[in-house]
Amino acid sequence: MKKLLSLIFCIVATLTSHAQAGYDFSATNSNGYTLYYKILDPIRKRVEIVNAPGAMGMWGGYSFNGPFDVPATVENGGITYNVVSIDVFFMLGSAHGGITELTLHEGLEKIGYTTFWQAPLGNSELVIPSTVTSMGGSFAQPYWKASSVTVRMLNPIPTQDGGPGLNVDLHGYTYAKNLKIIVPTDVTHAYCNNVTQSPGAGWPWSYYANFYREEVKFGPTGYISYYLGTENFLIPAGCTAYIITGVTPSGSITTPDQAIVKAFTAGKIIPKQTGFILQGTPNSTVIYQPT
Numbered sequence: 192m193k194k195l196l197s198l199i200f201c202i203v204a205t206l207t208s209h210a211q212a213g214y215d216f217s218a219t220n221s222n223g224y225t226l227y228y229k230i231l232d233p234i235r236k237r238v239e240i241v242n243a244p245g246a247m248g249m250w251g252g253y254s255f256n257g258p259f260d261v262p263a264t265v266e267n268g269g270i271t272y273n274v275v276s277i278d279v280f281f282m283l284g285s286a287h288g289g290i291t292e293l294t295l296h297e298g299l300e301k302i303g304y305t306t307f308w309q310a311p312l313g314n315s316e317l318v319i320p321s322t323v324t325s326m327g328g329s330f331a332q333p334y335w336k337a338s339s340v341t342v343r344m345l346n347p348i349p350t351q352d353g354g355p356g357l358n359v360d361l362h363g364y365t366y367a368k369n370l371k372i373i374v375p376t377d378v379t380h381a382y383c384n385n386v387t388q389s390p391g392a393g394w395p396w397s398y399y400a401n402f403y404r405e406e407v408k409f410g411p412t413g414y415i416s417y418y419l420g421t422e423n424f425l426i427p428a429g430c431t432a433y434i435i436t437g438v439t440p441s442g443s444i445t446t447p448d449q450a451i452v453k454a455f456t457a458g459k460i461i462p463k464q465t466g467f468i469l470q471g472t473p474n475s476t477v478i479y480q481p482t
Contacts, residue, residue, distance in 0.1 A: 213229065213241070214227040214228060214229050214241050214242075214244065215228060215229055215230045215238075215267075216228055216230075216267045216268075218265045218266065218267060220259075220260055220261075220262050220265075221260050221262065222255075222257060222258055222259055222260055224253070224255065224259065225243075226240050226253075226262075226265075227240065227241055227242065227243050227244065228240060228241065228265060228267070228272070228274075229241045230272070231275065231276070235273075236270060236271065236272045236273055237272065237273050237275045238265065238272040238273070238274055238275070238276075239274070239275060239276030239277060239278055239301070240261070240274065240276070240277040240278070240279060241278060241279060242279050242280065251279035251280045253279065255289065255290050256289065257290075257291050258290070258291050258292040258293075258294070259290045259292070259293055259294070260294045261274065261277055261293075261294065261295050261296065261299065262274050262296070263296035263297070263298050263299070264298075273298055274296075274298070274299065275298065275299060275300045275301065276299070276300060276301040276302075276303065277299070277301070277302055277303060277306055278301065278302075278303030278304075278306065279303065279306050280305050280306070280308075289310070289311030289312070289313065289334070289336070290310055290311060290312055290313060290314075291313035291336075292313055292314055293307070293310075293312055293314055293317060294318075295317075295318060295319065295320055295323070296320060297320045297321065297322055298320070298322055299320050299322055299323055300322050300323060300324055300325065301323070301324070301325040301326070302319075302323060302325070302326040302329035302330075303327075303329065304327050304328040304329065305328050305329070305331060306329050307329055307330050307331075307333060308328065308329075308330075308331040308332065308333075309331070309332050309333065309334060310330075310333050310334065311333070311334040311336060312333045312334065312335055312336065313336040313337065314335075314337065314340070315337040315339060315340060315341065316340075316341045316342075316343060317340070317341070317342050317343070318343045318345065319342065319343065319344050319345060319346065319350070320345055320346075321345035321346050321347070322346075323346060323350055324346065324350055324351055325350065325351055326350050327351075338369065339369035340369065340370050340371075341370075341371045341372075341373060342370070342371070342372045342373070343372075343373045344372060344373065344374045344375075344382075345375065346375075347375045347378050347381075348378065348381055349381055349382050349385040349396045370402050371402060371404050371478070372399055372402045372403050372404065373403075373404050373405065373406060373478065374403055374404075374405060375405070376405050376406070376407075376419070377405075377419045377420055377421055377422060377481075378405075378421075379403040379405060379422055379481040380421035380422050380481070381421075382396045382397070382399070382400075382403055383396070383397050383400045383403065384397060385397055403480070403481065404478045404479065404480055404481075405478070405479055405480075405481055406476055406477065406478055406479075407469060407471070407476070407477050407479065408475075408476045408477075409471045409472060409473055409474060409475050409476075409477070410473070410474065411473050411474055412473060413470055413471055413472060413473035414468055414469070414470050415468070415469050415471075416466065416467075416468055416469075417432075417466070417467055417468070417469050418464075418465070418466045418467075419461075419463050419464070419465075419481070420463060420464055421463060422463050422481035422482065423460050423461065423462055423463050423481065423482040424460065424461040424463075424467075424479070424481065424482075425458070425459075425460055425479060425480055425481070425482050426455055426456065426457050426458060426459050426460070426461065426469075426479075427457060427471075427477050427478070427479040428457045428458075429457065429471060429472060429477065430457060430469055430470060430471040430477060431454055431455065431456055431457070431469075431470045431471075432454070432455040432459070432461055432467045432468070432469050432470075433452050433453070433454055433455070433467060433468045433469075433470065434452070434453050434455070434461070434465065434466075434467045434468075435450045435451065435452055435468075436451050436452070436453050437450075437451040438450055438451060439451060455467075460482060
């Protein structure tokens with residue numbers, strides 16, 4: 192009950208702050224939607240997307256039926272501003288249409304509390320830019336439309352909870368059965384050890400420990416040197432890892448020494464802080480699960 196009351200209080204406080212936000216100008220995005228902006232810093236030309244004027248009830252006055260592109264920049268009065276925040280209480284339930292494809296751009300720093308709470312999202316892949324450092328409760332209980340969902344986190348550290356309530360609830364109301372969260376190389380450990388609990392309730396990044404994946408991209412040779420400082424490496428299917436365990440001297444300055452190499456096949460684990468050479472299909476990308 193205490194958690195519920197706390198969450199209700201946080202929602203009321205958020206609604207109050209949104210209602211007081213106001214806006215400085217409006218502009219139409221590439222999808223034809225009119226968005227409202229508040230200038231955060233006129234010198235550095237930074238703005239955020241806020242509630243539509245006259246927004247009433249439990250949502251921010253926007254309703255989408257189609258793709259929605261959160262612009263990286265917006266122009267007003269001959270000045271180009273950088274869009275660094277979107278802080279709207281959307282509450283896009285099923286009665287309010289849906290976003291068939293949500294696009295976020297590098298440069299976005301904050302996704303406000305409840306901005307996409309219960310939003311119908313059609314993305315099979317959602318990319319969270321590396322510049323996002325605040326996303327408290329931004330994606331609470333989305334209605335995923337795709338049967339398989341990949342959330343790609345480009346930030347090398349767990350994004351900080353920027354408000355009360357849920358950090359993220361990526362499972363959603365329509366449970367993403369094939370959910371994968373792809374993070375940069377060697378940072379799964381950081382996400383798995385983030386146990387921040389926000390004031391209302393919710394899931395810290397550590398809750399999704401079994402869903403994190405990383406990627407390795409092979410070039411035209413099909414070989415890449417690899418080293419993980421904080422994670423063990425479970426060799427994925429179709430790959431072979433090689434560790435140099437020693438060198439056999441050739442005895443001649445004109446003949447190269449011979450490396451002593453041990454091969455490890457798919458399913459084997461290479462311990463952290465061990466350098467190795469990984470072989471895979473040339474020009475391919477392989478998703479693996481750190482251990």
